[in-house]
Amino acid sequence: MSMFQRVTENDHKAIAAIIGDEERVLFAETIHEEYSHDELSSEHIYPDIVVRVQSSEEVSKVMAYASEHHIAVTPRGAGTGLVGASVAVEHGIMIDMTLMNHILELDEDNLTLTVEPGVLLMEIAAYVEERGFLYPPDPGEKSATIGGNISTNAGGMRAVKYGVTRDYVRGLEVVLADGTILHLGGKVVKNSSGYDLKDMIVGSEGTLAIVTKAILKLMPLPRKRVSLLIPFPTLAQAIGTVPRIIRSKAIPTAIEFMERDVILDSEQYLGRKFPDNQADAYLLLQFDGNTMEEIASYYDETAQICLEQGAIDILIADTEERNEPVWKSRGAFLEAIKSSTSAMDEVDVVVPRNRVHEFVEFAHALPKEIGARIKLFGHAGDGNLHVYVLRDKLSDEEWQKVLDLAMEKMYAKARALDGQVSGEHGIGLAKRSYLKQSLPPEQIALMQRVKKAFDPQGILNPHKVCED
Amino acid sequence: MSMFQRVTENDHKAIAAIIGDEERVLFAETIHEEYSHDELSSEHIYPDIVVRVQSSEEVSKVMAYASEHHIAVTPRGAGTGLVGASVAVEHGIMIDMTLMNHILELDEDNLTLTVEPGVLLMEIAAYVEERGFLYPPDPGEKSATIGGNISTNAGGMRAVKYGVTRDYVRGLEVVLADGTILHLGGKVVKNSSGYDLKDMIVGSEGTLAIVTKAILKLMPLPRKRVSLLIPFPTLAQAIGTVPRIIRSKAIPTAIEFMERDVILDSEQYLGRKFPDNQADAYLLLQFDGNTMEEIASYYDETAQICLEQGAIDILIADTEERNEPVWKSRGAFLEAIKSSTSAMDEVDVVVPRNRVHEFVEFAHALPKEIGARIKLFGHAGDGNLHVYVLRDKLSDEEWQKVLDLAMEKMYAKARALDGQVSGEHGIGLAKRSYLKQSLPPEQIALMQRVKKAFDPQGILNPHKVCED
Structure with a gap:
C-alpha cells in the first residue's frame, strides 16, 4: 500500500487552476507514452498528471499543493536518463521542465551563464562557443537537459582535464518539497558561508529539491x-x-x-x-x-x-x-550499440584510472560466463566505463537471469577495485540495490537522514537513490 | 544551562585508557593556553580535556565515548582559524589533530596525494612541487593544516584559475559523531553514486564529522x-x-x-x-x-x-x-596588519568580481563613519575581500561598539551586492549572526536539519555555523 495520494479529478482541477493554461496540464489518457519511461529503464509507469511548468513560481505552487495533499512528485527533463530516475514510480505528479528552456544571461565579467534547467546541453555548447567561451562538461548525450546533467552530476569526455558538472555549477535556484524557493551559491567564485546545500543537490537526481535555475561557470574557449x-x-x-x-x-x-x-x-x-x-x-x-x-x-x-x-x-x-x-x-x-540488439542494460562504474585494464579484462571474459554479448567503451582517462549487456534473442526469463548475474559480477568487481557504482549516470531506480551493496549500511542510513532533512514527507521522487 | 556533560576525573581515566599514552591526554591545568582560542577570535574558552590523537581508530573511540556520555567535542588543527570555529564553547573534549601529520601516498597514476589532516599546507606544497606536481589551493596562511583548509573550504590566491579546496578533495575518511568511520569518494575522477556527503563535509567546520584522511587531487606542476x-x-x-x-x-x-x-x-x-x-x-x-x-x-x-x-x-x-x-x-x-595595532577583527566577504570596486569604495568611506582605521586587501580576481577593522587605542566598550557597527554595515553592503558572508574563512562562532541575517530562515532551518542528520545529539562542535 502506497503512503501517497493519487491525483484525483479534483486535484487535476486545482493544479490546472494554478497553471492557468490547460495545454500545459496533461491528465490521465492525454499523457503521452514517453512520460512513462526514460531512455533505458525497463520500468514503464505513468504519472497521474503531467505539468509542463514555465517558471519557478509554478514549480513552487505545484510543490506546495503536492506537499499539502501528500502527492508524490517526479521531475523530468529530456528523458535521456539511463537508470529510471525520472520514472513516476508512485504515479502522482510529473513536473516536465522542458519548457523552462531559456538562456537567461551571459555575464562576461564573472564568466557565468545563467540558464533554466530545460536548456539542452547542445544549446549551451552552441551558445557559449559562438561567443568564445567553453562550458567544459561534455557528456555524449547532447540532447540531455542541463537540469538532468546537474541532477546526475554528469561527467563526459573532458573530465580528465576539466572535471565534472559539479565543478561548473556556481549557483542554483531550487524549489524544496514544501514549495520554498531557495537561492544557493551565486556568481561568487569562493563561498564558505554555511553548509554546502548546492553540492548536495547536484547529483541528487531530483530527490532533494527541484532545480529551477542554474548559474554555470564558463571558461575562455581554447583557440x-x-x-x-x-x-x-x-x-x-x-x-x-x-x-x-x-x-x-x-x-x-x-x-x-x-x-x-x-x-x-x-x-x-x-x-x-x-x-x-x-x-x-x-x-x-x-x-x-x-x-x-x-x-x-x-x-x-x-x-x-x-x-x-x-x-x-x-x-x-x-x-x-x-x-x-x-x-x-x-x-x-x-545509440549504435542500442540499435544492434533487441534490448540492453548497462553498468556505469568508475574505478581508479590505473585499474581500468583489470575491469576491462574481467568484462571481456564475462560473455562466456553469462551467455550474452557485452560491448563496452569508456573514458579511460577518468576510469569511467560504460559496459552494455545485450539481450539479442533471450527470452524474458533468460534475460533477467543473465542481467542479474552480469550486474552482480560487475559491481562486485568494481568494488574490489576501489570503484564506485556510478561514474555519471546516477543510481535512480535501477541501481539502488547495487548502491546498497557497495556502501556500508551507516552511509546509506546517513543518506536517508539527509533525504529526510530536505524532504520530511518524502514526496520528491520517491524510491530513488537511497530509498527502498 | 548546558545540555552537555562536562568531563569528569572518571571520564579522564576512561579516555586515557582508550589512548593508552598519558602524554597525549591533557587534563585540566595541564592544558596549554593556546588550546583556548584560535588566531583572531576574542573568545577564550578552555576545553576540559585535550586528546592528541594519532589514528582514525582513536578518533572513532573518543567519539563513541563522547556520544555515549553526551560530551561536546571540538576538533582542532593548527589553530590558525579566524572565526572561532575551533574554540571549545561547551568545554568538553578537544581533539587535537596535529599529530596525524603524515603524507601517506603519492599516486602518480591517479594524480592523487593521500594525507592525514594534520599535514601543513606548506608541507604539502614542498612535497608535491619537489616531485613535479601542484596542489593548486594556495591560502596565505601556509602553516594551516589541510584538515583546517578542508573544514573551511579555503580558497587562496589561485582560485581565479584553479578553484578552491573543495575542487581538489577527491575522497575523505571521516568519523561521524557516533564513532562510525566512513570512506567517502575515493581516487575516482567521477562519482554519481548517491548523495554527495563528501562535499557537505568540506566547509562544515568540524560540525558534521571529523576528517581523518583526505585524498587530494593534484595537477602536473606548470613549468x-x-x-x-x-x-x-x-x-x-x-x-x-x-x-x-x-x-x-x-x-x-x-x-x-x-x-x-x-x-x-x-x-x-x-x-x-x-x-x-x-x-x-x-x-x-x-x-x-x-x-x-x-x-x-x-x-x-x-x-x-x-x-x-x-x-x-x-x-x-x-x-x-x-x-x-x-x-x-x-x-x-x-600578520603585518595585525602587528600594527592592538587588536583587530575582519570580514571575509565575497562578491561577484565586477562588484569588488563598489565594496572597496564603501570600505574606504567607513573609517570616518565608525571612528576606527580599516585596512584591506584581497583577491580581486575572485571577488574575495579581507577587510580588517583596527582597535588601536579604543576602550573595550568603544571597540565593541565600533566593531558591531562596522560589521553590520559591511555585511549589509555585501548582501546588497549579491555577495556572501564568507569567501574562505568560514562562519565558526564569530560570524553566525551575520550568516543568519544574510540567508532566508528556511535555508538556516534546512542547514540545522542537515546538522541533525549527521549529528543527532549535536555533540560535534556545538554552537557553530548555523546553530544558535
Whole structure:
C-alpha cells in the first residue's frame, strides 16, 4: 500500500487552476507514452498528471499543493536518463521542465551563464562557443537537459582535464518539497558561508529539491584543439598506456578507449566511415590550447609514449573538419550499440584510472560466463566505463537471469577495485540495490537522514537513490 | 544551562585508557593556553580535556565515548582559524589533530596525494612541487593544516584559475559523531553514486564529522610562472581593470589587489623592501604555463589593457628569485596588519568580481563613519575581500561598539551586492549572526536539519555555523 495520494479529478482541477493554461496540464489518457519511461529503464509507469511548468513560481505552487495533499512528485527533463530516475514510480505528479528552456544571461565579467534547467546541453555548447567561451562538461548525450546533467552530476569526455558538472555549477535556484524557493551559491567564485546545500543537490537526481535555475561557470574557449586517434594491436596495450600518459604529466582534455566492434556498429548506425577500423583497439585523445605550438608541445611526448607501448600508428586530426566526425562517431556509440540488439542494460562504474585494464579484462571474459554479448567503451582517462549487456534473442526469463548475474559480477568487481557504482549516470531506480551493496549500511542510513532533512514527507521522487 | 556533560576525573581515566599514552591526554591545568582560542577570535574558552590523537581508530573511540556520555567535542588543527570555529564553547573534549601529520601516498597514476589532516599546507606544497606536481589551493596562511583548509573550504590566491579546496578533495575518511568511520569518494575522477556527503563535509567546520584522511587531487606542476606587479594611481583604477582582464579571456592564476599602506606595513613587519611602494594601489597578477612563450602570449594583452586603464608601469617578475619575495610579502599581509595595532577583527566577504570596486569604495568611506582605521586587501580576481577593522587605542566598550557597527554595515553592503558572508574563512562562532541575517530562515532551518542528520545529539562542535 502506497503512503501517497493519487491525483484525483479534483486535484487535476486545482493544479490546472494554478497553471492557468490547460495545454500545459496533461491528465490521465492525454499523457503521452514517453512520460512513462526514460531512455533505458525497463520500468514503464505513468504519472497521474503531467505539468509542463514555465517558471519557478509554478514549480513552487505545484510543490506546495503536492506537499499539502501528500502527492508524490517526479521531475523530468529530456528523458535521456539511463537508470529510471525520472520514472513516476508512485504515479502522482510529473513536473516536465522542458519548457523552462531559456538562456537567461551571459555575464562576461564573472564568466557565468545563467540558464533554466530545460536548456539542452547542445544549446549551451552552441551558445557559449559562438561567443568564445567553453562550458567544459561534455557528456555524449547532447540532447540531455542541463537540469538532468546537474541532477546526475554528469561527467563526459573532458573530465580528465576539466572535471565534472559539479565543478561548473556556481549557483542554483531550487524549489524544496514544501514549495520554498531557495537561492544557493551565486556568481561568487569562493563561498564558505554555511553548509554546502548546492553540492548536495547536484547529483541528487531530483530527490532533494527541484532545480529551477542554474548559474554555470564558463571558461575562455581554447583557440585550438587537436585529436589523436591511436590504433593498438590489443585493448590491453591501449589501456595500459593511459597511466603512462598521465605520469608523463601531459594533460589531454579527453582519453577515450574503444574497440573495433563498437566502431563498426557506429559506422553502420551513422552510415559513415570512421577514420580507421583496422585495429582491434583505439585510444582517442584530445588536447586543447591557444596555439598549435603549445598543443604540439603536449602531444609530441604522448605520441612517443604510445608508439613505445606498441601503437600501430598516430592519426592526427588537427582541423575542425577532421575533429568533428571522430567525436560525432564517439558520441553515437550508445545509440549504435542500442540499435544492434533487441534490448540492453548497462553498468556505469568508475574505478581508479590505473585499474581500468583489470575491469576491462574481467568484462571481456564475462560473455562466456553469462551467455550474452557485452560491448563496452569508456573514458579511460577518468576510469569511467560504460559496459552494455545485450539481450539479442533471450527470452524474458533468460534475460533477467543473465542481467542479474552480469550486474552482480560487475559491481562486485568494481568494488574490489576501489570503484564506485556510478561514474555519471546516477543510481535512480535501477541501481539502488547495487548502491546498497557497495556502501556500508551507516552511509546509506546517513543518506536517508539527509533525504529526510530536505524532504520530511518524502514526496520528491520517491524510491530513488537511497530509498527502498 | 548546558545540555552537555562536562568531563569528569572518571571520564579522564576512561579516555586515557582508550589512548593508552598519558602524554597525549591533557587534563585540566595541564592544558596549554593556546588550546583556548584560535588566531583572531576574542573568545577564550578552555576545553576540559585535550586528546592528541594519532589514528582514525582513536578518533572513532573518543567519539563513541563522547556520544555515549553526551560530551561536546571540538576538533582542532593548527589553530590558525579566524572565526572561532575551533574554540571549545561547551568545554568538553578537544581533539587535537596535529599529530596525524603524515603524507601517506603519492599516486602518480591517479594524480592523487593521500594525507592525514594534520599535514601543513606548506608541507604539502614542498612535497608535491619537489616531485613535479601542484596542489593548486594556495591560502596565505601556509602553516594551516589541510584538515583546517578542508573544514573551511579555503580558497587562496589561485582560485581565479584553479578553484578552491573543495575542487581538489577527491575522497575523505571521516568519523561521524557516533564513532562510525566512513570512506567517502575515493581516487575516482567521477562519482554519481548517491548523495554527495563528501562535499557537505568540506566547509562544515568540524560540525558534521571529523576528517581523518583526505585524498587530494593534484595537477602536473606548470613549468614556468611569471608575476606582474602593476602600480596604479588609484585603487579604483586598479580594481576597475580586473573585469576587463577577465573579458579579454586571459586566465591569470591569481589577481590580487593591494594598497600602499598595507605594503608599508608588510615591509616593516618582514624587514625587507617590496619591489615598489610609490603608487597608491597595485594589482599583482600571476600567470603560469609550460613555456615562457606560452605565458607571454597570455600576459602581453593583459599588460596592454592595464596600461590603457592608466597603469603607471608593468613590473615583470619572470624568475623564481623575483617571484618568491613578492608573494612572500603578499602572504604576510595579515600578520603585518595585525602587528600594527592592538587588536583587530575582519570580514571575509565575497562578491561577484565586477562588484569588488563598489565594496572597496564603501570600505574606504567607513573609517570616518565608525571612528576606527580599516585596512584591506584581497583577491580581486575572485571577488574575495579581507577587510580588517583596527582597535588601536579604543576602550573595550568603544571597540565593541565600533566593531558591531562596522560589521553590520559591511555585511549589509555585501548582501546588497549579491555577495556572501564568507569567501574562505568560514562562519565558526564569530560570524553566525551575520550568516543568519544574510540567508532566508528556511535555508538556516534546512542547514540545522542537515546538522541533525549527521549529528543527532549535536555533540560535534556545538554552537557553530548555523546553530544558535
